[in-house]
Amino acid sequence: MIQTLHPDQIAAITSGTISLGKTPVEIKRISIDSRQVIDPAHTLFVALVGAKIDGAKFIPQLIKEGLTCFLVSENYAGTNAEVTWIRVADTRQALQQVAAFQRSLFQKPLIGITGSNGKTIVKEWLGQILAEHYSVAKSPKSYNSQVGVPLSVFGMESYHQVAVMEVGISKAGEMKALEKILKPQLGIFTNIGAAHDEGFPSRKEKIREKLQLFQDSEFLIYCRDQLELTEEIQSWIPLEKQIAWSDRAGADFTRSLKVQDQGARIILMKADLSTFTFFTQFADRASLENITHAIVGALTLGMPADLIQQGLTHLKPIEMRLSLKAGINDCMLIDDTYSNDLEGLRIALDFMKLQRKKRRKILILSDLLQQGPSEHWAPEVLRLIQAHEIDLVIGVGRELTVIGEHLDDKAQFFETTDSLLNWLKPEFFHQDLILVTGARAFGFESVINLLQQRIHGTVLEINLNALTHNFNFFKKRLNPQTKVMVMVKAFAYGGGAVEIANHLQSMGVDYLAVAYTDEGVTLRQHGIQLPIMVLNPLEESFHFLRQFDLEPVVFSLDFFQKLNLWAAEQHALLKIHLDFDTGMHRLGFEEEDMKALREQIIASKNLELASIYTHLVGADEQIHEEFSREQLEKFQQMKDILLQGLDKKPLIHALNSGGIIRFPEFQWDMVRLGIGLYGVEVTGGFDAELQSVSTLKTTVSQVKTLMPGETVGYSRKGLMENGGKIATLPIGYADGFDRRFSNGKGYVLIQGKKAAVVGNVCMDMVMVDVSGMEVKAGDEAIVYGEEISLKALAENIGTIPYELLTNISSRVKRVYYLD
Structure with missing residues (x-):
């Protein structure tokens, strides 16, 4: 508020x-x-x-x-x-001006954090440390943009004692507006890297743009070992405002690290030789850098070292995302176990509101430890629960009970997570939508583990924010009035049609398209209300078209007659879409069909023409541009012939993902977005502009050391001539990991390094070469995602990304998240 x-x-x-x-x-x-x-x-x-x-x-x-x-x-x-x-x-x-006014009313310290990497992690960890001593306001998730920063400011309340805000920019000229809003007293510049370099004339200009955030700050914390960053800070920020830390002597804080088996010891020595020693369970370089920023920030605010250490003890890796997972007994779980403040709760409940309806909406919630005494946050929590019409609240902690008297029999409270786990019975939940959100100290991961459906160790993660980003990429290339139909056939290219369709529905997509009637029926049964076009309707499924308000594609005069006769006998009115064959030679009306087709349309009282379209056969490739243009011209002629004498003009569409890029002048009334939405830019011209939507990952089951000459897998196809180590992964061709990846054609990433497939891919497992790597059972292996190009993998085995995406088996668990 x-x-x-x-x-x-x-x-x-x-x-x-x-x-x-x-x-x-x-x-x-x-x-x-x-x-x-x-x-x-x-x-x-x-x-x-x-x-x-x-x-x-x-x-x-x-x-x-x-x-x-x-x-x-x-x-x-x-x-x-x-x-x-x-x-x-x-x-x-x-919006920014109102936020600046609200910020001016907050008279307590505000910390602004910017940089190329680590902003969100430093903000979260610093917020957790400060919460040991202060009531903390912080920007939710990655709310660091021109709109996200104002929204973050609106979450600052009068009872907060300190605010921690992150700020991100992507091009020159953006920081000025955000500095006017935040005006931080204390700044942290995490680091500088290549992110968004394309938006600035040079790396130096990018640093200077970011430094505008701190032009009126009292102090700026940075790592002096980053030479490019240090040079600019020392040129633009007065020395008395700089607080530098370094692994070399001479900085305001000189850091010494002692990496141990279970973590690392951080020793900070000030210029006056006073020393602070902290321990953290993290030992990797990036985490230690982020933690050092947070420690120096807390010390600068005057926080006692023992309370900082107490906060460090509670730090865990930050999963900065909401995850939607399949639960037991046909439930859906929203995993928000990293979040524990009012803004995070608001966002999670809003996400819950967008999901398809279930029998009950259940909220499992802990005390909001970072928000101070319950009188500060309990009234707003109650308002949120009531506004979102939660059917059951399960609370953990001593403070939450104050809202119980207002919830009657819709609440159950427990003092500890252990007591909750003893009470929870899986059979109590059935077809429920369950949001689990709580402070790290309550360990709600165990609640998720109890309620989560166990399907398979391999997981396909779908980033809904990336899906939105890709949709906007294509939408920006369209005229404002052009509608968008999204293809969700083949299980939404492997991603899961129902959940993706639900997200698309919330985004304002105009139409969906599926391959078969049963796919449309499933979407309707799960609450999808958008118009749905069915590409391959079968005669035996006509009654489902009417029952579930699905719109069939009609591709021949014979099929038109059959559908029209059925609709007349059933006194049904169906919307239909006409497929014109201009070169695909798969299905569709020919040019000589136009006159007879027009007569049938005019005569029919039961079939209403919704759209006319054609398929481009080679919009992906420059080599076929001339043929694609011939198709579009032929389509123009055919549809003009058909429309003569028709009273109502249907929607006209021809462009697929590749066509949107190559032939924007042929948008007509609607475009069909398919593979591009899922992060594959088929023309090759805008690969860097799209984000990977899917990440297929698994874990190492076992690591073996083999002697020279030993073989691996069926038919002894994998020969370890020099010996080495192999890791076995629980994914095979039955999961969609193509058998053509056998014998080095495929690879995975483990610890950021390529591990090539050894031997034949098995039905349920695959072995990869991890020689020279320190790999152990339980380590994560990335099969494809942002770091492994799906297009490159497909090319390795002579196929296309469509095949790899759609082959992912239904036994592979899908997890949907917002990062």
């Missing part, structure tokens, strides 16, 4: 013009997402204009829901006299 403001104050802060409605309103919350409004009477909705959608589109529905105050662009045409309108030149800038 924010400090209460009146609309006229907001208008003054943003230099906007105001039209007061009939209902007086006090603003206590600000929202940019219509789906996340929980207190309409006291919420200001800011209508941002994004790449895929204009927030103003949702204003009519929000008015119906009781919201009465809107911040809109000055050219917005809304005139409803019942509500209050604040009109501004730029809604994003206005």
Whole structure:
């Protein structure tokens, strides 16, 4: 929540013009997402204009829901006299101005963190350490952008004693606006690297842009061993404001490391020779760098060393993401076990709201240890629980019980996690949606382990944020009015059709397409309401088309007649899509069919024409550009012939993922987005612009040392001429790891290093060469993902990424997350 403001104050802060409605309103919350409004009477909705959608589109529905105050662009045409309108030149800038005002009311220390890598980890770990002594506000997840920073500021409450905010930029000119908002007293510059180099004239310019965040800061913490960064800091930041640490003598803090079997000892010596010694269970270089930043930050704020050590003892690896997992007894689990503050809870509940409906919504929650005494956070937790209509709250800790009297029989409380685990019975849960969120100290991982469905040791992780990023990449290349149909056939290219379709539905996609009727039926049974086109409907499934409101593709005069006759006999009205064959020569109407087809359409009273489309056969490749253009011209002619004499104009579409890139002038009314959404840019021109959506990973089952000349696997195909070590992984061709990867054609990544396949891929296992590597059972192996190109793997065995994606077996567990 924010400090209460009146609309006229907001208008003054943003230099906007105001039209007061009939209902007086006090603003206590600000929202940019219509789906996340929980207190309409006291919420200001800011209508941002994004790449895929204009927030103003949702204003009519929000008015119906009781919201009465809107911040809109000055050219917005809304005139409803019942509500209050604040009109501004730029809604994003206005959001930032309101955030800057709210920040000015916070008179306690604020720490700003920026850098190329480690920002989120340092923010989380520093927040956890400081929570041992202070009530801490911190930006949720990776909320570090032009919009994320303002939203983070709105989470700062008067009872917080310190705020920790991270800031990220991707191009020149962005930091100035964020500095105006945050104005941190203490800064941490984590490091500098290659991330977003393309957005700046040079690496030095990128450092200088980031340093703008600290232009009025009292102190800036950095590692002096990063020479490029140090050079710029010493040129632009006064010496008296610098707090440098280094592994070499002469810095404000000189660090010595003693790496041990179970962690590392960090010794920091100040210039006056006073010394601090800390122990952490982490021993890798990156974690120790991040921890050192956090320790120096806490010391600079005056936190006692013993309390810092207490915080270090509780640190665990940060999984900065919400994960959606299959649970026992047809439940779905939302794993948010890394988060433990109000903003994190709000985000997790909003994520829960977007999921498909289940029998009950259950929240398993711990005390909010980082938020101080319960009187600071319990009332808001209760409001969130009630607003999101949670059916059952299971609380752990001594503080949460204060909300119990307001929840009647909808709550169950336990003092410890062990007592909860003793009470939990798997049979109690059935077809439930369960959100598990709690402080690290409560060890809720054990709750997840109890409720999680056990399918297979191999996991396919689907990054829903990457999916959104890729959608926006293509959406930006379309005209605003162009609709988008997304292909979710073949189990959504292996990713899981229901969960991906649900996410697409929340993103505002216009249409979905599946291969077969039963795929559409499954989507409908799981609450997907978007229009669904069925590419290959079979005659025996006609009744399902009507029952589940599915829209079949019609590809021949004979099929049209059969479907029309059935629909007439059943008194059914079906929307249909026409497939024109312009060169694929698979299915579809020919040019000579147009006249007869038009006559059948006009005569039919039961089939309504929804769209006309064609398939491009070679949009992926430059070599086929001339043929693709011939297809598009032929399609233009065929559809013009058909449409003569038709009263209603259907949607026209031809472009697939490759076509969107190569032939944007042929967008017509809609495009069909397939493999591109999942992170594969088939034309090869924009590979760096897309993000990998799927990561297939498994773990090492066993490591063996072999003597020279020994063989591996069936038919003794794997020969270890010089001996060495092999690791066995629980993934085989029955899981979708293609047998053609045998004998060195395929590889995995273990500890960031390539481990080639040895011998034949087995049905359920594969062996890889880990000679010269320190690998043990339980180590993670990446099969493909961001670090291993799916296109490169496919080329190695003479196939295409589509095949590798769609071959992932259903026995491989899918985990969906927001990072």
